[in-house]
Amino acid sequence: MFADTRRHARRYAATLVTRAVATARRAHLLPYSRRLPAAEVATSHRTAEVPLAGSTASTAVWTFRDAAILPDEGIVVAPGRAIVLESAKAPWAFDRYGVLPLRPLRSARLDVPRVATITIPALRRSWGHWLLDSLPRLYLLDEVFGERGLHILIGKHLRGNYLAALRAYLPADYQLVQADAATLAVAAEVVLPGYLPVAQTGMLSPGALRWLTRIVPPRREPPSRRIYIARAADLDRQMTNEPEVRALLDARGFETVAPERLTFDDQVALFAGARLVVGTHGSGLTGIMYMSPGCALIEMFPAAASVPRASPAYNQRLASSAGLRYASIHGGARNPRDSFAISAAELADVLDRHA
16 A cells, blocks of 8 residues: 555656646747748748649748747747747647747857758758758759858758768858857848758659759769668668578679768769669668669568558659669568568569569
């Protein structure tokens, strides 16, 4: 009885603490809980239609006077502490109370007159989303809307291949400006581009594909490499019979590559020189957009095809946008993120058909 009483007391105390923390957070974040559409607070905006496969997508660019940006999230705060809804990528940017999980912030005015953000909240640390959601926003600013002489605001956490990729695509008349995560960076003019949700849909417009692949070095000979994209050991979707699969691929002349260990330039060169790529569904396959038309991707999924969301189609659509041949193989897992095994015989058959 006493043990039950102590257990209930601990649970009650934990509940009180949780409620107290939630109340404190809501009190601190209340000024930032108001969300308004960009059209209500922007000083100007322009729209454009971007062609997609068999359709078009509407996008826009908005300009705000004396607004601020949260550097790590790319969230725009208009005068009066109203969050611009289009910058917050709702609902991912908000916690379960419907407000932003902001840190204690200090305001600092940037010494540049005109600044833009391409960062997407909650997705900034995903390599695939960085390449296929954030960087296409740079394409919108540069080529679709012809914005010139911009400063692109990024958080100081951005480094490594993320920063290298951004520098590779940065237009010649653009500059980068960095700010600390705890800074609400204020500028005389803030420019916010819309989204081309490539990573969620896999639909890459011809113009965006041309713009993204312009950094591929000239090829002196046709692509010939066979690449197996290994998945990092600390990630989900691990293949339980990978030694068997690797032995099969090694016998067929495949190289095993861990993209996260390569520089961005080396990743581009790797995929640009590949004729056939095999890999498990994930961000490691994003580089297929640098492959030549007519080459092939074989994508492996953990779950059986009958499991809901077993095979998200965006890599298939991305392959189609790039003019690649595509095939998929499913394991027998019950969850799309579980560990799985692939039939070596089925893989061998698919390889024969795409050799």
